[in-house]
Amino acid sequence: MHIVIIGSGVAGVSFAEKYRALSADDDITLVTREHDGYYSRPLLSRGFSKADIEQSIILKPFDKLRENNINVLCGVEVTAINRVGKSIAINGSCQEKELQYDKLILAPGSSAFIPPPFRLYEKLFFSLNSLVDLKALRKFRQGFLSQNQRPDWAIVGGGLIGCEVASDLAAAGDKVTLFHAVDRLMERQLAAEDSALLLKVLQDSGVKVLLNQAVQEFIKEEDKVCVRTEVTAEFDGLIVACGFKPRTELAELAGLETGRGIKVTPYLQTSDESIYALGDVAELPNGKLYAFILPIRSQALWLAEFLAGQKQDGWTPPVFTTKAKVHGFEAVHPYNV
Ligand SMILES: Cc1cc2nc3c(=O)[nH]c(=O)nc-3n(C[C@H](O)[C@H](O)[C@H](O)COP(=O)(O)OP(=O)(O)OC[C@H]3O[C@@H](n4cnc5c(N)ncnc54)[C@H](O)[C@@H]3O)c2cc1C
Numbered sequence: 399m400h401i402v403i404i405g406s407g408v409a410g411v412s413f414a415e416k417y418r419a420l421s422a423d424d425d426i427t428l429v430t431r432e433h434d435g436y437y438s439r440p441l442l443s444r445g446f447s448k449a450d451i452e453q454s455i456i457l458k459p460f461d462k463l464r465e466n467n468i469n470v471l472c473g474v475e476v477t478a479i480n481r482v483g484k485s486i487a488i489n490g491s492c493q494e495k496e497l498q499y500d501k502l503i504l505a506p507g508s509s510a511f512i513p514p515p516f517r518l519y520e521k522l523f524f525s526l527n528s529l530v531d532l533k534a535l536r537k538f539r540q541g542f543l544s545q546n547q548r549p550d551w552a553i554v555g556g557g558l559i560g561c562e563v564a565s566d567l568a569a570a571g572d573k574v575t576l577f578h579a580v581d582r583l584m585e586r587q588l589a590a591e592d593s594a595l596l597l598k599v600l601q602d603s604g605v606k607v608l609l610n611q612a613v614q615e616f617i618k619e620e621d622k623v624c625v626r627t628e629v630t631a632e633f634d635g636l637i638v639a640c641g642f643k644p645r646t647e648l649a650e651l652a653g654l655e656t657g658r659g660i661k662v663t664p665y666l667q668t669s670d671e672s673i674y675a676l677g678d679v680a681e682l683p684n685g686k687l688y689a690f691i692l693p694i695r696s697q698a699l700w701l702a703e704f705l706a707g708q709k710q711d712g713w714t715p716p717v718f719t720t721k722a723k724v725h726g727f728e729a730v731h732p733y734n735v
Pocket residue numbers: 404405406407408409410429430431432439440441442443474475476477505506507508526527528559645648676677678679688689690691692694720721723
């Protein structure tokens with residue numbers, strides 16, 4: 399049997415390794431657009447205060463997976479799924495342009511969600527969703543540091559990632575203004591009391607937090623970028639952190655059932671019985687996406703065992719919690735996940 403996996407995040411890599419451990423004979427191919435290896439996405443938000451991050455973030459080079467008899471095609475883009483012919487089309491520097499599969503595992507993760515009004519200005523801002531994004535941000539920042547200057551940042555979005563990035567840039571010594579649309583930070587995950595505590599921790603670290611700010615547009619002014627709310631303020635760099643969007647495009651093109659994510663059964667099976675989905679992209683029958691490391695690893699291990707014939711019951715989410723990686727902040731109440 400040939401198992402093809404799309405994506406080299408925690409979902410794809412954990413599945414590949416576990417399945418290889420359970421089955422020595424089947425062929426496993428993992429296809430990814432990444433170049434640098436399997437890395438820790440949560441560590442992206444510590445990307446400014448840690449000097450060696452571009453190396454220390456790598457959890458496993460792709461050659462380590464290859465040594466484990468997992469064929470890795472990296473730096474390539476999967477462009478289509480042909481469900482009738484059971485193949486995927488790939489684009490990149492490898493020789494293969496098409497790969498046949500018996501089982502296809504979709505683990506393409508999520509991209510940064512950019513609210514429609516901001517899409518016009520995509521050249522004016524950064525987001526922080528991948529190692530490529532982090533490297534671009536660090537390169538931009540280095541331009542200031544090498545002239546003994548500190549960039550003045552605007553971050554739009556006071557959710558988990560916006561708060562973490564604001565905190566880390568401030569810890570690294572930069573000037574940060576955080577714009578949030580509603581009246582408290584991380585309102586979806588935190589109790590009101592913890593939002594207030596988080597606000598204080600960020601303010602004490604030097605972050606200027608502006609709540610109830612409906613950002614209307616961004617304007618390029620020579621080497622500055624302006625953020626327009628009721629007033630207009632100018633910054634050196636702008637980061638949009640408004641949540642994530644599951645990468646459902648390939649599945650949609652292939653006619654699989656999708657909602658917010660790719661719809662799966664409790665067996666992580668999509669509407670095509672040869673295709674499974676897991677990780678940030680998978681939408682369970684309860685309508686939930688489990689976009690955190692712990693449940694995704696659990697899905698990956700469960701799916702490997704299921705396909706190896708070692709599990710009969712469907713996947714059930716483990717009890718888990720999360721934590722904002724904001725320097726100096728500990729929530730009093732449990733997070734809403
Ligand atoms: C800044 C940040 C901080 C976070 N902090 C935490 C935290 O503290 N705790 C926590 O539990 N979670 C955290 N998360 C969420 C967690 O990282 C994700 O839920 C998890 O990494 C998702 O894993 P995944 O394997 O589903 O997807 P991904 O990690 O997104 O991996 C998908 C891979 O597929 C590749 N791919 C996609 N489409 C294609 C294609 N067409 N062709 C080829 N390759 C493709 C992508 O390039 C990517 O490498 C954080 C996320 C971010 C962005």
